[in-house]
Amino acid sequence: MNTPAPTRPTAPSAGPADAPAATGTEAHAAPAVEVRGVTRRFSSRSGEVVALSDVDLTVRAGEFVSLIGPSGCGKSTLLRLIADLDEPTAGELAVFGRPPRVARQNHDFGIAFQQAGLLPWRSVRTNVELPLELHGAGRAARRARATELLEMVGLADFAQHLPHQLSGGMQQRVAIARALAERPSLLLMDEPFGALDEMTREHVQTELLRLRAETGAAVVFVTHSIPEAVYLSDRVVVMSARPGQVREVVPVGLGAARDRSDDVREDDAFFDRVRAVREALHGTDGTTPRGVDRR
Numbered sequence: 105m106n107t108p109a110p111t112r113p114t115a116p117s118a119g120p121a122d123a124p125a126a127t128g129t130e131a132h133a134a135p136a137v138e139v140r141g142v143t144r145r146f147s148s149r150s151g152e153v154v155a156l157s158d159v160d161l162t163v164r165a166g167e168f169v170s171l172i173g174p175s176g177c178g179k180s181t182l183l184r185l186i187a188d189l190d191e192p193t194a195g196e197l198a199v200f201g202r203p204p205r206v207a208r209q210n211h212d213f214g215i216a217f218q219q220a221g222l223l224p225w226r227s228v229r230t231n232v233e234l235p236l237e238l239h240g241a242g243r244a245a246r247r248a249r250a251t252e253l254l255e256m257v258g259l260a261d262f263a264q265h266l267p268h269q270l271s272g273g274m275q276q277r278v279a280i281a282r283a284l285a286e287r288p289s290l291l292l293m294d295e296p297f298g299a300l301d302e303m304t305r306e307h308v309q310t311e312l313l314r315l316r317a318e319t320g321a322a323v324v325f326v327t328h329s330i331p332e333a334v335y336l337s338d339r340v341v342v343m344s345a346r347p348g349q350v351r352e353v354v355p356v357g358l359g360a361a362r363d364r365s366d367d368v369r370e371d372d373a374f375f376d377r378v379r380a381v382r383e384a385l386h387g388t389d390g391t392t393p394r395g396v397d398r399r
């Protein structure tokens with residue numbers, strides 16, 4: 105069961121006009137992601153589910169955008185459409201100006217999901233090398249890139265370990281390193297830190313900000329945590345209960361990712377933005393929707 109559908113949002117604005125300037129190092133003419141009038145219906149024996157209804161969203165190159173909303177409002181569905189793991193019933197999507205399928209073939213994006221999804225029989229190093237191996241990179245190039253990435257995520261000393269010898273947070277860092285292996289200009293992340301304890305989670309959030317500043321990649325990040333969305337993002341896209349629509353877009357403006365230290369979490373500006381996202385989520389009944397975490 106989901107919370108009752110809220111009233112139709114007033115003028116949801118997720119377009120380029122309100123997006124901050126791209127912060128990435130790589131200049132792209134086209135936005136990282138463009139979603140125009142996207143609807144996704146699922147049919148099953150028990151009837152039809154409208155997961156997304158007429159969604160518009162633009163994510164600029166180098167921008168960090170979080171998607172937050174009640175459980176079942178279509179966040180994962182939207183991410184899967186961007187990643188070419190599914191197709192819309194209506195509407196159009198583009199990744200750097202190209203159809204998602206072409207973007208996938210060009211390795212324009214990397215994906216990290218809640219489960220780190222590492223292959224248990226492969227070492228940390230060879231897990232990170234996997235996408236390069238699948239796409240035909242030579243051994244020396246793979247090794248060099250994996251070494252660089254493991255240093256970047258602070259796991260150079262664990263290259264020979266197997267995944268089960270690492271903590272959950274370390275495994276998630278390996279998954280992020282793997283997602284970055286082919287230098288994607290876009291990272292698609294679906295609750296990547298959802299299974300981590302609070303301290304580890306804050307640590308990997310800070311790490312992700314640093315990596316994002318270093319790589320200049322745009323990020324689309326699905327989360328249930330309001331503070332996580334605020335800490336990480338340039339903008340937070342608040343979605344309504346099913347059928348998922350963009351209810352409101354909250355600009356965060358806590359400064360450039362590379363300058364955002366842990367102390368930001370104690371700032372008045374941070375609490376102010378947390379409150380703004382919470383209010384956008386509340387709907388008409390004043391309660392936090394199911395599946396959204398106030399912590």
Ligand SMILES: Nc1ncnc2c1ncn2[C@@H]1O[C@H](COP(=O)(O)OP(=O)(O)OP(=O)(O)O)[C@@H](O)[C@H]1O
Nearest residue numbers: 146148153155174175176177178179180181182395
């Ligand atoms: N392959 C599918 N077949 C049928 N229904 C689906 C399918 N995928 C998603 N749905 C439905 O679409 C709706 C949106 O699902 P989705 O997983 O995108 O929501 P979500 O916002 O990511 O949820 P949560 O926050 O709980 O992870 C749900 O009602 C779900 O049951």
